[in-house]
Amino acid sequence: MRRNGGTTVRVVIVGAGEVGRAIAANLDDSHDVVIVDRDGDVVEELTYSLDVLALEGDGTELETLREADVERADLVIACTDSDESNVVVCGATKTVSDAFTIARVRRRTLLETWEGSQGAFGVDFMVCTDLLTAQTIFRISGLPSSQDVDTFVGGLVRMAEFEIDADSPIVDTTVEEADCYDSLTFAAIFRDDDMIVARGDAVLRAGDRVVVIGSADSVSDFAQDVVPVASDDADEVVIVGASEIGFQAAREFEDHGYRPRLIERDHDRAREVAEALPDTLVMESDATDADFLAREHVDEADVVIAALDGDEKNLLVSLLAKRLGVDRTVAVIENLEYAELFETVGVDVAINPREETAEEIVRFTRAGRTEKVAMLEHDRAEVIEFEVAPDSVLAGETIVDATTHLPDRVVIGAISRAGELVTPRGGTVIEPGDHVVVFVDAAVLDEVVEAI
Template identity: 80%
Template sequence: MHVVIVGAGEVGRAIAANLESSHDVVVIDQDGDIVDELTYSLDVLAIEGDGTEIATLQEAGVEEAGLVIACTDDDETNVVVCGAAKTKSDVFTIARVRRRTLLETWEGSQGAFGVDFMVCTDLLTAQTIFRISGLPSAQDVDMFAGGLVRMAEFEITSESPVAGLSVQEADRYDSLTFAGIFRDDEMVVAKGDSVMQAGDRVVVIGSPDSVSGFGDDIVTRTSNGLEEVVIVGASEIGFQAAREFEEHGYRPRLIEQDHDRAREVAEALPNTIVMESDATDTEFLAREHVDEADIVIAALDGDEKNLLVSLLAKRLGVDRTVAIIENLEYAELFETVGIDVAVNPREETAEEIVRFTRADYTEKVAMLEHDRAEVIEIEIGEDSALQGGTIAEATADLPEGVVIGAISRGGDLVTPRGTTVIEPGDHVVVFVDANVLDEVIEAI
């Protein structure tokens, strides 16, 4: 498929890198230096120009394109790009926006603005924060097969009971599969003799109860589940995160320094306690017993501020911290100094758009460790290489780097083992090394 991407920031670059091997990709950006760099770093056609102009879109081949993705950092620009593309072609358009109000306007009028699919960065980030918050030590969480299957990535600490154990020794869960292990810059496909070490990030796939049970077992809990949630910063992401927690029955606390903004969100969030204060004021934090929180979410405007707030929370004794980072290069720094999870809104957006581009052959996609591996859900057809034989037989013909994590069959969860036979119509959740993804998808 011919794909035109407008905007070569972190989102556009991540999407282009993911699609370059399977699609004919053209990237448009107004920055000549970025265009030159893309020309040499990716197998794409990079064009310097304004994506809102018809002439530029025509140069990019919009009339032959099957998909136009507008992902600049400006909402209005992205909407205009989609509208302009529609004047020359019936191409499918995707717009990235930050404001939820634009998303709600679009949802209220199908096809508004010439946009076929809209992705709201702030809402996606808030939903990611909520998913991660519910599991102790989880770095990433996603659901598959209509909620029947959960995937989670956990960090193993030196105090974790499974540190130093092999997968076979740790495998005492009825419906759980150990899929992969990330160790520094290495990715290891989990096998029975694979030993989990302190510092590893382990990916497990299985029933929600088993995944939660594994999470509970590998960390020392000081409370019975997630009860006290504190959000620092009423940025749009902070506001959306509070609303997400409200919708799931929580009563979070939100700290905002600006008087007008604090009053605005207090009126919009009836089940959130909004406190007007500077979150770096340690006396205020102690007085409000922030140290008793199960989780503190730093959602201020600025990576440095979020780092400072997270470190203060850790110093006070908060169990878990989640920080928003705009600069993806800071992710490793945040986690190195003790921040539990760093969430990058642009990365979440890129993942959602890539999921959508795979809709023709996968049910769902989750990218792990900056797309070093993926967990995909696929419905098995009659011609699939997986159906008919046992998993041991079927996977023997697949490249290294593939683990069958779970099977949904007629609404029931089947825990895969070597002797399990996959049938047509099964929904299979598969962990795949990104280096062999295209080969695996073609086979199954």
């Protein structure tokens, strides 16, 4: 992404829905942000709630884009609820600007068309909401008790967030006592509304959400200790709803060697997905029918994924699955405000497609400084990956000394050196060329990114 010789990056966002708002809120402190939306009431509200220039208008029109001064933009993000409009915004932008363009779409077929045409439509990068959500569902489903999972350094490093159950053997132990893994770093503890850096004397309590960073094996071992009776793999997967997300999730599981079951009420849609998913058992039924669920032994599933079109339906299905005895439920939610409610009443993980999309797009705003970004706890904290430059303040420093150059509430979680994982300890020296994975409180993120 082009930058203006060290000056603030100018970002134009078209569409002020949940995705646009989330991106703008993440960038307004450190970027020059312009946000465009057709709804005058939304524009007025954004003017007072965020440090952005909010404009009322249609982003598919050149006149509106010129009003947003798109000619001087470094990055244009089209994230309205219309796939076609987002593509048009990017194409129109390219006629008057050399800005890097990002289009958010829902249809995977459109993504595949773009990928097969070497960046057509004037789109430099395309983000497919449904595919991203399906990939997140797959990552989270593979680890018992995980709230969030992501990988860094090409899969060498894994980050995961776990909720500690009252029956877990690590309840009431200190981080130092629980830290018995070959290559794992305890990064942080979320307790109610508080975030605690995971120092050695920090005590793990029931209900805490703990973030760990390390090798895939060590994170899996920790998962087994958090929930020792659970299997490491979700062998029996039931997906409820052949929505586009449900369909993509089933295909994601198939691609990794699973044979999921998928329940769909609509006859035509069930037939369509059954033909497209050779390794998925598609069952035509109403998933809210408790007798059907019991008859098909859904209670034996390791995870039930609710991917119907409607938050209320997904909540009902998840609670029915819990009542039948399913250990783990994952629900797709469209309304981000419901996330905490879902998890409070017993849904293990609630995934919001728009939040996943915003996270994917935000990492592009850090091009040249960070390699990857993962947001935690609805952007209360982030885990970032970056390559250490020769002139970095961290180069040649031990972990102990390196942390003096960084704000508080930052934890160095893992280091990759020439393709090998290095577990960071106090005396570990950070070398130029290392890939470092760091946990950062969102409140000091901009300061950290500038420092590295």
